[in-house]
Every structure is written in structure tokens, then in C-alpha cells.
Amino acid sequence: MRDILPPESGRWSSFVDVFRSTVSSAGYGQVIAPLLEDIGVFHRVGEATDVVTKEMYDFVDKGDRHVALRPEQTASICRAFVQHRPATPWKVWYTGPNFRYEKPQRGRYRQFEQVGIEVLGADDPDVDVEVIALGWDFLGALGLRRVTLLVNTLGESSERESFVSSLESYLRSRLGDLSEESVATLERNPLRVLDSKRERDQAVISGAPTIMEFLGESSKSHFDRVLRGLDLLQIPYRIDNRLVRGLDYYRQTTFEFAGGTLESAQNALGGGGRYDSLVEDLGGPATPGIGFAIGLDRTLLACDDEGVFPAFDLGIDVFVVDTAGGSEALRLTNQLRREGFRVDRAFDNRSMKSQMKAADRSGARYAVILGEDEVRAGTALIKPLRSDEDQQSVSSGDLAARLMEKIQ
Numbered sequence: 001m002r003d004i005l006p007p008e009s010g011r012w013s014s015f016v017d018v019f020r021s022t023v024s025s026a027g028y029g030q031v032i033a034p035l036l037e038d039i040g041v042f043h044r045v046g047e048a049t050d051v052v053t054k055e056m057y058d059f060v061d062k063g064d065r066h067v068a069l070r071p072e073q074t075a076s077i078c079r080a081f082v083q084h085r086p087a088t089p090w091k092v093w094y095t096g097p098n099f100r101y102e103k104p105q106r107g108r109y110r111q112f113e114q115v116g117i118e119v120l121g122a123d124d125p126d127v128d129v130e131v132i133a134l135g136w137d138f139l140g141a142l143g144l145r146r147v148t149l150l151v152n153t154l155g156e157s158s159e160r161e162s163f164v165s166s167l168e169s170y171l172r173s174r175l176g177d178l179s180e181e182s183v184a185t186l187e188r189n190p191l192r193v194l195d196s197k198r199e200r201d202q203a204v205i206s207g208a209p210t211i212m213e214f215l216g217e218s219s220k221s222h223f224d225r226v227l228r229g230l231d232l233l234q235i236p237y238r239i240d241n242r243l244v245r246g247l248d249y250y251r252q253t254t255f256e257f258a259g260g261t262l263e264s265a266q267n268a269l270g271g272g273g274r275y276d277s278l279v280e281d282l283g284g285p286a287t288p289g290i291g292f293a294i295g296l297d298r299t300l301l302a303c304d305d306e307g308v309f310p311a312f313d314l315g316i317d318v319f320v321v322d323t324a325g326g327s328e329a330l331r332l333t334n335q336l337r338r339e340g341f342r343v344d345r346a347f348d349n350r351s352m353k354s355q356m357k358a359a360d361r362s363g364a365r366y367a368v369i370l371g372e373d374e375v376r377a378g379t380a381l382i383k384p385l386r387s388d389e390d391q392q393s394v395s396s397g398d399l400a401a402r403l404m405e406k407i408q
């Protein structure tokens with residue numbers, strides 16, 4: 001877990017601002033869900049995933065409830081849907097931290113931030129396209145250009161089940177060729193073996209059956225409609241039949257946004273897919289859903305690698321320098337802030353030289369200097385700090401208007 005300090009923290013807020021603006025322009029409203037849920041909410045997500053079995057921060061609270069810090073937010077959103085029964089399609093977005101007890105490394109932390117959307121209650125393949133397009137457009141709006149969209153389908157439950165059992169028999173027949181880790185994964189969840197990036201497993205995986213052999217007409221046509229929609233919107237993609245995604249609840253369309261320059265284990269910036277049984281599993285009516293989550297931490301690393309979406313200090317407009325005792329600075333700073341300027345000042349009666357240094361460090365474009373002469377005459381001196389404009393003496397009454405002209 002890390003501390004995020006300025007100016008990086010400002011970059012985090014801007015990241016969420018870009019996301020909010022992308023998805024709210026498509027009619028998505030924000031859900032703010034609690035960080036803690038009853039552990040049962042997450043158990044429904046998949047008893048066979050590491051996220052749930054090994055990585056949850058769970059504990060018994062003072063009221064003897066077994067709770068967990070959320071490892072992801074889709075389950076919380078579905079729980080909220082079941083509890084509040086909003087009209088469908090319910091189009092929502094979220095942001096905030098999640099917690100997983102993973103082995104921390106670059107791009108993988110125990111507290112990490114995600115932004116995401118979910119649409120509940122619509123089966124239409126156009127919804128899949130809308131969701132994927134919003135993720136794609138968001139990453140584009142950050143300035144990222146080297147993102148690859150991977151898409152796959154996992155079919156309906158029954159098709160997925162036939163596929164998984166055929167995959168399992170195949171993997172068992174090649175047990176001796178698999179890595180130790182994949183043999184263990186096979187016991188818990190054969191599908192996840194396809195996620196392995198280990199070289200030893202690759203040869204086995206490349207000969208494995210694919211979901212395509214098990215798809216019925218309706219799944220095929222759903223997938224085709226999604227692909228045609230992406231073509232129509234000119235969003236480039238790659239079909240990747242090995243893409244199974246981490247969590248157990250996915251059905252039909254699954255997708256991932258892979259960053260171009262991160263090492264392969266951490267190159268998934270985000271991803272998502274359809275889950276046609278999660279709401280039901282949580283006690284609600286049968287409701288189709290689809291969504292994605294994009295990791296902020298990892299996406300910002302991809303931005304660093306591509307040299308886009310830099311951290312920047314919003315900075316301030318004006319720094320008030322007062323060598324006349326300080327009370328005029330107090331009044332003027334407050335007045336300018338109320339008029340909408342971003343203003344800072346020095347404290348502790350520092351010397352003129354030290355205040356000017358602070359003004360320079362602050363990034364302000366102008367210093368407003370109040371010396372004894374100015375205070376006596378009811379004027380102030382506007383001194384440019386970042387250009388070679390002349391300094392200017394103005395009457396206190398005109399100061400705000402003059403600054404406004406200069407700053408705009």
C-alpha cells in the first residue's frame with residue numbers, strides 16, 4: 001500500500017475526471033458502494049478464484065459479522081442492484097480502492113484503484129459494443145495510443161461447461177508437460193490454466209481445445225454482432241480465444257485492454273465482460289450484466305511509458321508578498337480567493353527575499369507585493385514571475401480586475 005503525494009495525487013483526480021466525463025456523457029450515473037461487504041457477497045463471485053480464496057482482507061467485526069474489504073466492485077454493484085431494484089437498463093460507473101493480498105510489485109499493489117462501469121438488465125450485443133467503446137475511448141482520451149483490445153467469448157453456461165470439461169481432460173492428458181503452478185491451478189479451475197504466461201505451459205496451451213468448437217448458434221451470433229459493432233465504430237481488436245479473465249462469473253463476451261509497453265505479466269490495463277448469473281446468485285431476478293474495470297495504477301504506468309497524461313501541478317495564479325506587517329496579506333489573500341483566484345502567501349514575517357523565493361517556488365504567475373509604501377498609498381504592485389512584462393502599480397480597488405485581465 002502506498003502514499004500518493006502531490007503532484008501525483010492531482011494526476012489521480014484528473015484520471016477520474018476524464019473517466020467521469022467519458023461515461024457520464026453516455027448516461028452512466030455513479031454508484032458509491034461501501035468498502036466493506038458481507039464476505040458472502042464476494043464468495044458468490046467465484047469460490048475458485050485466487051482473488052476470493054487467497055487474497056481477501058477479511059475479518060470478523062465487533063458485531064460478529066464476517067466481512068471483507070472489497071477485492072473488486074462488480075459484486076458490490078450487483079448486491080446494490082438486488083437491494084435497491086432500480087429500473088433497467090441500469091447504467092452505472094464507479095471508482096475507488098480495492099484490496100487484494102497479492103505479492104506487491106510494479107503495477108501490482110495490495111490497495112489499488114479502479115474505475116469501471118456496469119450495465120445491468122440488457123442483453124443486446126450493442127450494449128457490449130457501447131461498453132467496450134467507452135473503455136477504448138477513455139484510454140484514448142488519456143492519450144494512450146499503444147493499447148490492444150483483445151476480445152473473446154466464453155459462450156453460455158452450458159457451452160462454457162462443455163468446453164471446460166473438454167479442456168480439463170486435455171490438460172490432464174498433458175499433466176507431465178505442465179508447470180507445477182499450472183498443475184495446481186488445474187485442480188482449482190482448469191480455465192485459469194489458459195492465463196498462464198509460463199513458457200513451459202505455452203506448448204500445452206496452444207494445442208488446447210478452444211471455446212469456438214463449443215458455441216451454439218445464439219452465442220455465435222451474439223459474438224458476431226459484437227465484432228460487427230466494433231468494426232462499425234472502427235475500433236481495432238484482436239480475437240484471443242485464450243482470454244478467460246480472472247473472475248469466475250464471466251459468460252459470453254470477454255475483453256481486455258492490453259498496454260503496449262509494460263512487461264507481459266502486468267500488461268492488462270483493464271478488462272471485463274458479460275456475467276449473466278451474478279445478480280441471480282446474489283438473490284435477485286435473472287438479470288444480464290456487462291462491465292469492465294480499468295486499473296488506475298497500471299494505466300498511469302502505461303501513460304508514463306508512452307509519455308502521455310503527465311502529472312502536473314495545478315499551481316496557483318497569485319502569490320501575495322507582504323512586507324508591511326502581514327494583516328494586509330491576510331485580507332487580500334482571502335478577498336482574491338473569494339473572487340475565484342488561486343492564491344497563496346508566505347507566513348512568519350519572512351524577509352522580502354525569502355517571500356519572493358517562496359513565490360517563485362509556488363509556480364504562481366504573478367506576485368502581488370504589499371510594501372509599506374503601497375499599503376500607505378492604497379496600492380499594490382503586480383510583479384510578473386514567469387514573463388518579462390513590466391511590473392505595474394495599481395490601486396487596491398483595481399487589483400482584482402487587472403489580475404483577471406492578465407490571467408485569462
Ligand code: AMP
Pocket residue numbers: 072100102107108109110111112113114246247268269270271293294295296297298299
Ligand atoms: P480484475 O479486477 O482482476 O479484472 O483487474 C482489472 C484491472 O485492475 C487490471 O487490469 C489492473 O489494471 C487492475 N488491477 C487488478 N489487480 C491489481 C493490483 N493488485 N494492483 C494494481 N492494479 C490491479
